[in-house]
Amino acid sequence: MIRKSAFIALIFGVFLAIAEIVRNWGGWQPWPFWVVDFIAAGALIWGGLRTLNQGSSRLLSAAWGVTVGVFWMSYFSHVEALVEGTQVAGEGRLALIIGVMLLVAIVGLFMSLTRRTM
Template sequence: MIRRSAYIAIVFGLFLTIFEVVRNWGHWLPWPFWLVSFITAGALIWGAIRTLYQGSSRMLSAAWGVTVGIFWMSYFTHVQVLVEGVGVHKGEGPMTLVMGLMLIVAIAGLLLSLTRRTI
């Protein structure tokens, strides 16, 4: 299960990096808002590689935990914008759907990284 979490983390980290660049291309928000996504993606990939080669999942679990926290806040911020209907940008609905799916994957990755190593 931990190896699955590691492989998911690599794919998730790569997707997150590409997604963040495409999402912000041409109108970048202030750096703290997008830099955290790149740090998270890097931590996921680093934790995954460390887990696959060294067997330790602590870094991977920590990276997934941060990822869940970031996507939890992001997803529910987007939901709130949609519910209130104020300041809704074009594509906000699909963006919220993608954020929700990424949150679900992050939660699954976290749970898989916390399973026993022998499973």
């Protein structure tokens, strides 16, 4: 399961980096809001590669933990905007995508904490 988590982390990290660039292209938010996504993406890629090469999952688990935290905050801030009615166009779709990514990150975290290397 650790190796599967590492492969998912690689795919997720690359997707996250590309999605962040596409989402902000032409109108970047203040830097603290997007730098954290690149940190999470880089940590996932690094943790995934290290786990596949060395078998250690500590960095991978830490990367998934940071990613869960980042997506947790993002998801619930978008849900709050939907509930309060202060959302912008496309907010519901974005909240759904972020929610799915949060679920993948949670699954990846739990998979990285297992001892079996299936």
